[in-house]
Amino acid sequence: MGGFFGVASKKDCVSDVFYGTDYHSHLGTQRGGMATLSDDGNFTHYIHDIRNAQFRSKFEDDLPKMSGNTAIGIISDYEDQPLIINSRHGRYAIVTVGVVQNAQKLEAEACAAGIHFSEMSGNEVNPTELIAHLINQGKDFTDGLTKAQEAVEGSSSILLLTKEGVYAARDRVGRTPVIIGKNENGYAITLETCALPNLQYQIERELGPGEIVRITADGVERMKCPGDCMKICSFLWVYYGYPASTYEGxxxxxxxxxxxxxxxxxxxxxxxxxxxxxxxxxxxxxxxxxxxxxxxxxxxxxxxxxxxxxxxxxxxxxxxxxxxxxxxxxxxxxxxxxxxxxxxxxxxxxxxxxxxxxxxxxxxxxxxxxxxxxxxxxxxxxxxxxxxxxxxxxxxxxxxxxxxxxxxxxxxxxxxxxxxxxxxxxxxxxxxxxxxxxxxxxxxxxxxxxxxxxxxxxxxxxxxxx
Ligand code: SF4
Structure with a gap:
């Protein structure tokens, strides 16, 4: 399944994202990744195979090489993430949680329109790159995220690390939770609320199904209102979710x-x-x-x-x-x-x-x-x-x-x-x-x-x- 964590802060947040992402380790066994955006506008990202090692041990050596007041991290059960994408909206880093059931159809449509994909996972196009392609079709990030939400069959919750802040989009029907945390320095965005208390974040609120927000160190801006239909995964409470986490109260x-x-x-x-x-x-x-x-x-x-x-x-x-x-x-x-x-x-x-x-x-x-x-x-x-x-x-x-x-x-x-x-x-x-x-x-x-x-x-x- 996978899980993500992101922060926009007044201070360097690499350590917060490192530990916050690590608190999603029960949700995926294949890949871990982090991306940061430094003050001078440069993206740095690392991806490691975490099949036989813990996320923390793999990323410990990368931390001194990363800095920034905004960052995102991912535990992925399948594909390499985060990806750094250059688009007409500017550069951004992307992580996704979910599954693109209609990936072949979307890929065929994109290829017919002359789009090329470079990242592969197994013998398939990397689903996160496919979602990035859908986002790039929009007139801005919010429009692109909306297009991706509408096009994906299956589910998809997304974080984008951009120069404008961290965009978070919850799956169209809220299949997975996305929750905002707040502390004195800024905001965090997480799938698991268990990642928040030890990093001194309080739960601010949960995104509604399909809702899109942009977080900066100064606040949370709603970019798209939530929809009426919610179908959150019941299995989170039965098995997937961490015991210390709370979803929908x-x-x-x-x-x-x-x-x-x-x-x-x-x-x-x-x-x-x-x-x-x-x-x-x-x-x-x-x-x-x-x-x-x-x-x-x-x-x-x-x-x-x-x-x-x-x-x-x-x-x-x-x-x-x-x-x-x-x-x-x-x-x-x-x-x-x-x-x-x-x-x-x-x-x-x-x-x-x-x-x-x-x-x-x-x-x-x-x-x-x-x-x-x-x-x-x-x-x-x-x-x-x-x-x-x-x-x-x-x-x-x-x-x-x-x-x-x-x-x-x-x-x-x-x-x-x-x-x-x-x-x-x-x-x-x-x-x-x-x-x-x-x-x-x-x-x-x-x-x-x-x-x-x-x-x-x-x-x-x-x-x-x-
Ligand atoms: S309840 Fe079952 S079918 Fe529905 S999203 Fe969760 S695991 Fe999948």
Missing amino acids: RNTEDVRNECGKRLARRDDVEADCVSGIPDSGTAHAIGYAQESGLPYRRPFVKYTPTWPRSFMPQNQQERNRVAKMKLIPVRELIEGKRLMFCEDSIVRGTQLQDTIERLYTEYGAKEIHMRPACPPLVYGCKFLNFSRSRSIDELATRIAIKELEGEYEHLDEYADASTERYQAMVDKIRERLNLTSLQFQTLEDLVEAIGLPKEKLCTYCWDGEG
Whole structure:
């Protein structure tokens, strides 16, 4: 998915952008980048591969070479960013978060009009360069950003570092959040609010869907009003978002606790303890424990000192090994026990299957119950980069549906918890994972836990409505 952070300040802001961007490291594993604009009008930018190293360690040596009162940074899950673009609006640096579903069509149209692209990501045109091309078509930055928002199918939130300040454009329907922070020296713009407090920024306000602003050290100027339609990604609260972050006034940790409570309210299974699969299941499990009265235990402890999330070997076998190495089982808390686990979600279930197998065969668990904090993922995400590396055929739901139907048929029924087909699919997943019981969160409870009206949320993963 990715995340960005920018600052316009009365003072040099390189350090703020360095740490502020680093606080988005959970959102992307491929590339990190920073761009600064110095007092003499020069852009400096660096991009590093962060697959096997933390953002901070990669950029530490670059900091002395960067200076400026305005700067932007990015954690990217795919393409190289920031890009420095020379256009009829002048030079600027650009970072984007989202996915351009219609990239091929936009690229073909641009090439037919005689436009050339130089940056490549994999075998494709760099999506950020494609968006820059759309911006360049506008009569000014605001018009160009509006054109890009309208042309992109998928989602796109954008920061531009320009001589006029930092432009921020939230995705047309607000699929990802964009939030303004303020301190005594100026303004920050961020996807995650968790980046603000330790840098002494207070939350000023959140951009509405499609809204465009320009921040300078002296203030925030609204360049385009927000639209009426919002479809913010619900998965932010379930999994992606950092627990200390708040979007649309709803804190992530709080929502996860509420998800766990709601799972417990619908449950009558007896267990000895409740646990989260580290780290993303933890907050859900704490909520479950609070509501059910079951003790919270850690039968798996994550080895945090040397396993950064971004460590991503190329080979799948090695990736599975890394997933296993991170979690250390505690035999005393597993043997002979009836374990209740909360998970954020079940995507493919492959690693979970291995984990459950180990709990039974190597550590003697008596029963294993699983409570995912969201409904079964029946549809692949087409709005963010979530499923770029995962085929829809690999989803645990799709494997079950194929077994039951031979084809992907009756998806709407499989997504509806009140149908027999839904129950048959859940049973298939439970059997495959060898679980004693499996009960997913209902969509109704998830929406109520988030606390926003359903029409303002993207719930496409679960019910195909986005
Ligand atoms: S499809 Fe799912 S992951 Fe994608 S934006 Fe919608 S809720 Fe978020």
